[in-house]
Amino acid sequence: MNAVTTPATARELTTYVLRLADTSLVLAQRLSAWIGHGPAIEEDLGCANISLDLLGQARLLYAYAGELEGAGRTEDDFAYLREECDFLNATMAELPNGDFGQTIVRQCLLDLWRLELFEQLTQSTDMRLAQIAAKAVKEIRYHGRYSSGWLVRLGDGTDESHQRVATALVMLWPYVAEWFAEDALEQALAERGVVPSVAAVQAGFEARLAPILRAATLTRPSNVDYRWFGKRAQHSEHLSHLLAELQSLHRAHPGAQW
């Protein structure tokens, strides 16, 4: 069964799919900067692997968004020819890598959220979205094992490593709030069973996070009032830099094939 029955639903679903796709792409772009610069060869490979999976997810999602939209846009049109104010990724994905500890905290938080989200999306009434989620969830499960394994190692490693990831966790935590601040779009899609309820995803995320923070000897920071809304295209200062680099060559040769 396909959930898209009206043009309004198609528009809402397109926007939602672009949120997922943009988060995957932007995070892939960030992670790929570790390739050749990690603390060990195995970590270069791990980051490359995850980056590649995320890119694959983005491509599937962009292709679907293009079909839903029906205007003939391709994956590259979405990735390379939209402006910063068109991108709908979760803000956390665009934040700089920082040190390896900061990258791991960011990755672990995003992995646990996305694992819960995509697991629940496999039950979507939109069959295509459910299929994409089913493929992605296998990858994200591995990503979560990698990032949570490192978070525990660093949290429960040396004093220095503990301090570094504890600081990163406090710095990154405010960006979690946006994931669980349900907006009208998510509500409308959830009512039709296309996407899970934000509350259900949050409960699953917290349940997954708690034992990992415990093992890492880290404390869950308190929630803060300010909320970022990258998913509504209200971004940090960092996204435009990331896009300037990502899009530079493509835009320098309009219409070229590569």
Place this chain on the structure above:
Amino acid sequence: MYTQGLLEAPPKAASAVEDSERMAHFQARIDAEEKIEPKDWMPEAYRQTLIRQISQHAHSEIVGMLPEGHWISRAPSLLRKSILIAKVQDEGGHGAYLYSAAETLGIARSELIEQLLSGRAKYSSIFNYPTPTWADVAAIGWLVDGAAIMNQVPLCRCSYGPYARAMVRVCKEESFHQRQGYHAMLSLARGTPAQQRMAQDALNRWWWPALMMFGPPDTASQHTALSVRWKIKRFTNDELRQKFVDFTVPQAQFLGLTVPDAQLHQDEDGHYQTGPLDWSEFNAVLKGNGPCNAERIAERREAHAAGAWVREAAIAHAAKRAARAVA
């Protein structure tokens, strides 16, 4: 090829009196195409030659991640970005795999990495050339990986078992690298005038360095004979270089690009003969005076130093877990 430093630092002399009987037995096994395995007796010079060759190959893979890696963030399409990440990831994998093969000869990876970072170990000079445009990524795949395959396919039959087996896997992946590079070059050559110019410029810059990857001419190569006798090496530098030229010139013609060699011509046997190679450039780059030698090593050192606290934490955590398991 990936082991040019051999020429500067010949292996240590074998211990004064090698057991001549064991030596004869060793050579007989090699002549019978048997594989030498880590626990087998081997002459010290064989061991040292292999350590140097395999580790230099590993270093080349690791340093080789950098010039192309700089283009991952700017790859011009999502497909090209995926391919490039996969390729650079393969190179890291080859590095790890080859360090493991070297470790079977009794040296630790940490020691080999230390040799690289301190500047004592060599890696392929080809990675000391810059990649100013996207076409360089394509040219590296097409020419550098193409040259690497010429050299590495015979290494799949190298007498040392772990190296030969590693090379089987490496060659499969290198072949994908070469194809993707050629395909990327084809897209540029069939593209806009700006893309065509980019492609020709990259060929102009990579052609001669790629030919020099095979090492000095046979007349000037000190170690080929011994390596051939021990079946570490099966073809000479000049044989492999000729094979590469014969293979690559028609590809350039198909692309509609011009090989930057006014003296290039086909002889009556059908082989392409090139003009003379400028070995003074090769030697300058080998000695550390290439365009990017300092940058490449600085980048590796920086990554290694920045990751020290991570490696220490992993060790500390493992120790804590072990202690808790005992308690």
